[in-house]
Amino acid sequence: MSPxxxxxxxxxxxxxxxGENLADRAKAAGLSTVLVESQLIGGECSYWACMPxxxxxxxxxxxxxxxxxxxxxxxxxxxxxxxxxxxRRDEFTWHWHDDSQVEWLRSTGIDLVRGHxxxxxxxxxxxxxxxxxxxxxxxxxxxxxxxxLPQVPGLAEARPWTSRDATSxxxxxxRLAVIGGGVVAVEMAxxxxxxxSQVTLLVRGSGVLDRMExxxxxxxxxxxxxxxVDVRFGTDVTRLGRSGGGTGEVTLTxxxxxxxxxxxxxxxxxxxxxxxxxxxxxxxxxxxxxxEVDDSCLVRGVAGDWLYAAGDVNHRALMTHQGKYQxxxxxxxxxxxxxxxxxxTARWGVHSASADTAGxxxxxxxxxxxxxxxxxxxxxxxxxxxxRTVDQDLGQVAGxxxxxxxxxxxxxxxxDLDRDIVVGATFVGPGVAELLHSATVAVVGEVPIPRxxxxxxxxxxxxxxxxxxxxQLRG
Amino acid sequence: MSPxxxxxxxxxxxxxxxGENLADRAKAAGLSTVLVESQLIGGECSYWACMPxxxxxxxxxxxxxxxxxxxxxxxxxxxxxxxxxxxRRDEFTWHWHDDSQVEWLRSTGIDLVRGHxxxxxxxxxxxxxxxxxxxxxxxxxxxxxxxxLPQVPGLAEARPWTSRDATSxxxxxxRLAVIGGGVVAVEMAxxxxxxxSQVTLLVRGSGVLDRMExxxxxxxxxxxxxxxVDVRFGTDVTRLGRSGGGTGEVTLTxxxxxxxxxxxxxxxxxxxxxxxxxxxxxxxxxxxxxxEVDDSCLVRGVAGDWLYAAGDVNHRALMTHQGKYQxxxxxxxxxxxxxxxxxxTARWGVHSASADTAGxxxxxxxxxxxxxxxxxxxxxxxxxxxxRTVDQDLGQVAGxxxxxxxxxxxxxxxxDLDRDIVVGATFVGPGVAELLHSATVAVVGEVPIPRxxxxxxxxxxxxxxxxxxxxQLRG
Numbered sequence: 001m002s003p004x005x006x007x008x009x010x011x012x013x014x015x016x017x018x019g020e021n022l023a024d025r026a027k028a029a030g031l032s033t034v035l036v037e038s039q040l041i042g043g044e045c046s047y048w049a050c051m052p053x054x055x056x057x058x059x060x061x062x063x064x065x066x067x068x069x070x071x072x073x074x075x076x077x078x079x080x081x082x083x084x085x086x087x088r089r090d091e092f093t094w095h096w097h098d099d100s101q102v103e104w105l106r107s108t109g110i111d112l113v114r115g116h117x118x119x120x121x122x123x124x125x126x127x128x129x130x131x132x133x134x135x136x137x138x139x140x141x142x143x144x145x146x147x148x149l150p151q152v153p154g155l156a157e158a159r160p161w162t163s164r165d166a167t168s169x170x171x172x173x174x175r176l177a178v179i180g181g182g183v184v185a186v187e188m189a190x191x192x193x194x195x196x197s198q199v200t201l202l203v204r205g206s207g208v209l210d211r212m213e214x215x216x217x218x219x220x221x222x223x224x225x226x227x228x229v230d231v232r233f234g235t236d237v238t239r240l241g242r243s244g245g246g247t248g249e250v251t252l253t254x255x256x257x258x259x260x261x262x263x264x265x266x267x268x269x270x271x272x273x274x275x276x277x278x279x280x281x282x283x284x285x286x287x288x289x290x291x292e293v294d295d296s297c298l299v300r301g302v303a304g305d306w307l308y309a310a311g312d313v314n315h316r317a318l319m320t321h322q323g324k325y326q327x328x329x330x331x332x333x334x335x336x337x338x339x340x341x342x343x344x345t346a347r348w349g350v351h352s353a354s355a356d357t358a359g360x361x362x363x364x365x366x367x368x369x370x371x372x373x374x375x376x377x378x379x380x381x382x383x384x385x386x387x388r389t390v391d392q393d394l395g396q397v398a399g400x401x402x403x404x405x406x407x408x409x410x411x412x413x414x415x416d417l418d419r420d421i422v423v424g425a426t427f428v429g430p431g432v433a434e435l436l437h438s439a440t441v442a443v444v445g446e447v448p449i450p451r452x453x454x455x456x457x458x459x460x461x462x463x464x465x466x467x468x469x470x471x472q473l474r475g
Numbered sequence: 476m477s478p479x480x481x482x483x484x485x486x487x488x489x490x491x492x493x494g495e496n497l498a499d500r501a502k503a504a505g506l507s508t509v510l511v512e513s514q515l516i517g518g519e520c521s522y523w524a525c526m527p528x529x530x531x532x533x534x535x536x537x538x539x540x541x542x543x544x545x546x547x548x549x550x551x552x553x554x555x556x557x558x559x560x561x562x563r564r565d566e567f568t569w570h571w572h573d574d575s576q577v578e579w580l581r582s583t584g585i586d587l588v589r590g591h592x593x594x595x596x597x598x599x600x601x602x603x604x605x606x607x608x609x610x611x612x613x614x615x616x617x618x619x620x621x622x623x624l625p626q627v628p629g630l631a632e633a634r635p636w637t638s639r640d641a642t643s644x645x646x647x648x649x650r651l652a653v654i655g656g657g658v659v660a661v662e663m664a665x666x667x668x669x670x671x672s673q674v675t676l677l678v679r680g681s682g683v684l685d686r687m688e689x690x691x692x693x694x695x696x697x698x699x700x701x702x703x704v705d706v707r708f709g710t711d712v713t714r715l716g717r718s719g720g721g722t723g724e725v726t727l728t729x730x731x732x733x734x735x736x737x738x739x740x741x742x743x744x745x746x747x748x749x750x751x752x753x754x755x756x757x758x759x760x761x762x763x764x765x766x767e768v769d770d771s772c773l774v775r776g777v778a779g780d781w782l783y784a785a786g787d788v789n790h791r792a793l794m795t796h797q798g799k800y801q802x803x804x805x806x807x808x809x810x811x812x813x814x815x816x817x818x819x820t821a822r823w824g825v826h827s828a829s830a831d832t833a834g835x836x837x838x839x840x841x842x843x844x845x846x847x848x849x850x851x852x853x854x855x856x857x858x859x860x861x862x863r864t865v866d867q868d869l870g871q872v873a874g875x876x877x878x879x880x881x882x883x884x885x886x887x888x889x890x891d892l893d894r895d896i897v898v899g900a901t902f903v904g905p906g907v908a909e910l911l912h913s914a915t916v917a918v919v920g921e922v923p924i925p926r927x928x929x930x931x932x933x934x935x936x937x938x939x940x941x942x943x944x945x946x947q948l949r950g
Contacts, residue, residue, distance in 0.1 A: 018728075026728050031729070034571060045934070046541075046943075050873075050935050051877075051935065053875065054874075054875060054877050054935055057545040057717065058544065058877050058878065059541075059545065059546035059547040060546075060547070062537070062540045062543075062544050062545040063544075063546075063550055063551075064543045064545045065537045065540070065541070065542050066534075066537045066538050066540070066541040066547075066551065066915060068537075068564075069533065069534040069538075070556070070559040070560065070562065070563045071535075071538075071555055071556045071557070071559040071560030072533065072534040072535070072537045072538040072541075072555060072556075072837040073536035073559075074553055074555075074556035074559055075538055075549070075551050075552070075553035075554055075556065076538075076550050076551050076552075076553070077551075077552045077553055078549055078550035078551070078552055079550055080546055080547060080549075080550055081545070081546045081547075081549035081550065082546070083544030084545040084546040084549055085545065085547075086879075087545065088544075088545045088546060092876075092877070094765065157902065166635045180592045204533055229540055255886050275743055318934075319933070319934070321932060321933055321939070321942075322487060322931060323933040324705065324931075324934075325929075325931045326944075328928075335581050337778050348925075348926055349927055350842050350925065353746045354929055355929045355930070355931055358929075359932045360931065361932070362930060362933060363933040363936060371933070385597060391948055398525075399529075401567075402526075402529050402533050402567070403533065404537075405563075428788050431906075432909075433933070433936050433938075434907075434909040434936055434937055434938055435905065435909050435912070436495075436936070437813075437913035437930070437933075437935055437936070437938035437941065438912035438915070438916050438940070439908070439914045440913070440921065440930045440931065440932070440933075441913050441916040441917050441920065441927070441930045442916050443930075444922075444927075444929045445917070445920045445922035445926055445927070445930065446924060447916060447919075447920035447922065450823075450825065451823055451918075451919060451920055452916070452920070453803075453825075454823055454830045454833075454919045455830070455912070455915045455919040455920065456797060456799075456800045456830055456836060456915065457518070457836070457915070458794070458796055458836045458837060458838040458846070458908070458911055459796040459799075460525050460526065460529055460793065460795075460906050461838060461907075461909055461911070461912070462909055463909055463911070463912040464796070466912065467796075467799075
């Protein structure tokens with residue numbers, strides 16, 4: 001006997017920030033909406049990614065800045081108190097309880113179904129095989145990703161950390177091996193080294209953060225080394241083993257036969273979409289695959305304009321803020337299609353997640369921080385644009401030299417010479433996270449360079465790097 | 476016998492940042508240029524304003540942030556080391572020597588004449604009555620301002636500090652009375668209180684920073700009080716006296732008959748232009764007055780299009796970065812007029828200092844910081860614009876709550892409803908200085924609100940306040 005269908009206008013699969021925002025926008029468009037989530041409402045971001053990672057990092061950065069300033073450093077005689085940092089992290093994750101998020105959902109009038117949802121053909125979702133939710137207008141898949149783990153002998157027995165463990169660990173391991181060279185790897189290496197671990201960072205390639213301008217990875221790697229992290233490039237882990245019948249230390253065997261021992265090992269080697277057990281096959285899609293969408297987040301290859309995918313699961317831009325952005329756009333598109341009003345899917349239109357393709361902003365909260373938006377030089381060249389880059393040593397900017405002593409950092413603009421606009425910007429240095437939005441507004445606003453000359457940075461801020469960069473463009 | 480004229484294309488009076496930049500732009504336009512300065516090359520900004528004030532403030536802010544973060548605060552057991560802060564300040568002012576600036580001038584090919592320059596009729600400047608510099612094309616007045624001191628009985632005998640003393644003092648006074656409620660007053664009250672003085676801030680009006688949105692002054696005053704400053708509004712100093720034959724403490728008598736005693740007293744009650752001994756009368760202008768200019772910085776009321784005034788002396792926007800901005804524009808205008816090429820003085824044109832009138836960016840480096848650009852609500856109403864404001868409690872933004880515990884701050888956008896653009900923005904809170912440029916680009920770039928929705932702030936930064944503000948605009 002099949003369950004009695006419960007009908008809604010919109011069914012959202014996945015209650016992370018993307019699902020929450022999409023449901024919120026659908027509800028605001030006057031559509032009855034239900035959210036299906038088997039774990040915590042709030043998702044990776046709230047409990048195992050953005051929030052706990054930044055909570056782990058921020059006290060270390062603040063202390064590092066105080067230590068880098070004569071007058072302040074004399075006041076800093078002790079060490080970072082790891083237990084206090086972990087306790088603050090626990091508060092930011094609400095001790096891994098989602099009561100406040102559930103309360104928010106309730107206040108918006110969005111229904112919540114706890115359980116594992118799977119597509120069950122067109123406009124239908126079956127939760128735990130027991131409840132059948134049907135959608136008049138749309139189903140949105142916002143199930144995100146989980147850590148990818150490679151096939152390596154001994155991996156399971158070694159009980160490696162993934163990003164979830166690295167952000168939620170209750171104790172500081174004496175030695176931590178981190179495998180990977182992306183954002184999770186460098187942020188967690190930074191955090192745990194500051195908290196007292198001896199971190200070894202094992203990178204397969206020749207550098208970290210390889211999607212950013214090359215100097216970003218170089219400066220971040222130099223920062224890791226300066227903090228005491230043992231950074232090794234060109235490494236390959238071929239085998240793992242944990243001693244003491246699984247309770248002792250982990251030994252990693254590398255491709256060159258050498259070994260690294262550690263108390264914990266973090267695998268940060270990529271993400272896979274949470275689509276393997278989602279009933280994708282019932283709508284003609286491939287289970288386990290990334291879900292391809294158009295700029296309104298409508299899934300390609302499914303007839304009827306009813307299936308959407310937003311956030312990391314569509315592989316456009318794997319960041320919380322871009323997921324929420326897609327959620328706003330997809331929610332508006334669902335509302336417009338439901339109301340039968342025309343969509344504006346032109347570039348920068350209300351129903352086009354154009355910022356994904358222009359190059360989403362990203363901040364890596366290492367020390368130094370690395371922040372980028374738009375196209376890197378390599379991106380621009382691949383896109384066939386006629387560009388010019390200008391670089392500026394941030395240490396030569398008055399505001400940066402005041403910020404900390406011996407400031408090391410660099411900025412780059414990528415300028416489209418045919419349109420005379422900035423199409424990419426990268427800032428690397430202590431405290432640059434908040435500089436990025438100036439570039440995001442310039443790139444997205446397509447503000448012409450002659451107009452940017454009138455956007456005067458206040459003296460003496462780090463933002464004055466804009467003046468130096470523009471001067472070089474003129475020179 | 477009159478001195479033999481030395482002829483240049485351009486004569487610049489005043490070697491602060493504005494004069495230096497104007498000379499640089501004139502020289503770059505192929506014009507022979509001489510700079511006249513009687514004091515240090517580099518001006519107030521380098522030796523007695525921006526740089527030393529920020530050098531005094533930054534270590535205190537960094538330490539305050541570390542103290543506001545569990546985990547970091549446990550490491551901070553000592554106090555700010557005032558001697559070390561003062562020593563770092565001395566390095567940032569090059570110990571009040573201008574060798575490096577003179578070296579830069581030399582490298583650019585700009586001539587330097589040390590001495591006091593006065594206009595001597597059309598296109599002529601007499602230096603110390605001895606050297607006559609004549610200009611083929613332009614004379615530019617960039618002499619800035621000095622502190623205004625009111626007429627108060629006993630003022631001279633009390634030997635008050637002005638901004639120069641407050642930024643260059645070699646010792647921390649036990650008690651410091653600060654008179655004023657503007658930027659100099661609140662920054663120096665913040666700095667010296669942090670360095671160990673007991674500061675009393677005596678404000679004539681009912682609040683500080685009265686040109687900004689009201690909440691800016693309220694939050695900054697609250698920050699001063701939290702730091703231990705005795706902030707008093709509605710006060711009026713009617714008499715001063717220094718005991719011990721001029722070597723003892725200062726007693727200030729207030730309008731209500733009460734007294735305040737201090738070791739030093741800082742007068743930060745405004746600025747007057749350095750135009751009283753500049754030979755303005757030889758070109759038909761009033762000595763001692765602010766010099767009125769058009770948007771290309773050409774002086775009004777002087778025939779022949781040869782006299783310019785840039786920087787604080789023209790009273791358009793008394794900030795180093797705006798002076799340098801005007802210098803770039805005036806230098807380009809001088810170059811264009813000399814070459815006989817047409818000027819672009821339309822709004823946002825190459826030869827129009829339009830940002831001065833759109834509302835220049837300003838950052839006040841107190842704790843919390845206050846940063847604003849464009850029009851305040853009051854400005855916009857005075858200008859007759861149809862506007863809407865949206866406010867956001869910064870403490871509710873995830874990135875701010877991570878930045879320091881118990882984050883207190885506020886942001887406001889002023890939106891022109893007829894043009895659907897942001898015409899003003901104010902941010903107040905710890906570490907907001909670098910947020911401002913995002914608003915400056917939006918205001919100056921006149922980026923439409925629907926496009927700003929695509930400028931996604933990275934999560935979790937303080938910049939995410941933009942999303943909250945836009946959501947309120949939509950709501």
